[in-house]
Amino acid sequence: MACSLGFDSLVDALDFLFWGYEDHELMPQGVYDLFTDKATVYDHAGQFVGGLSLEAIRTIAKEYLNTFKPFANLIRLSDG
Structure with a gap:
């Protein structure tokens, strides 16, 4: 199952990453x-x-997200 996390700041997201x-x-x-x-x-x-450019990062991320579009209705949010 794919999931995403939200962060209050880019610094927090980068630290987690x-x-x-x-x-x-x-x-x-x-x-x-x-x-x-x-x-x-x-x-x-x-x-x-x-070593990737900003455009390469953007392209890879969009392709990754598009892979999961057909399954978006199957993903449920957790309660906590």
């Missing part, structure tokens, strides 16, 4: 905001860690 990926020895590339269509390259401690 980095540590979640690090636990699985992966490297985050950036964050895509569906509501504003804005991509942000991920940096950790002031250093960029990925």
Whole structure:
């Protein structure tokens, strides 16, 4: 099941993104905001860690989201 998380700030989202990926020895590339269509390259401690452009991050995110569109009616929100 796909899920999404909301954060109060981009800093909180990036912090979650980095540590979640690090636990699985992966490297985050950036964050895509569906509501504003804005991509942000991920940096950790002031250093960029990925090699993708903003447009590449945006394209990958949109393709990923489009993959789940046919199943959107099957996803239920949790109570907590």
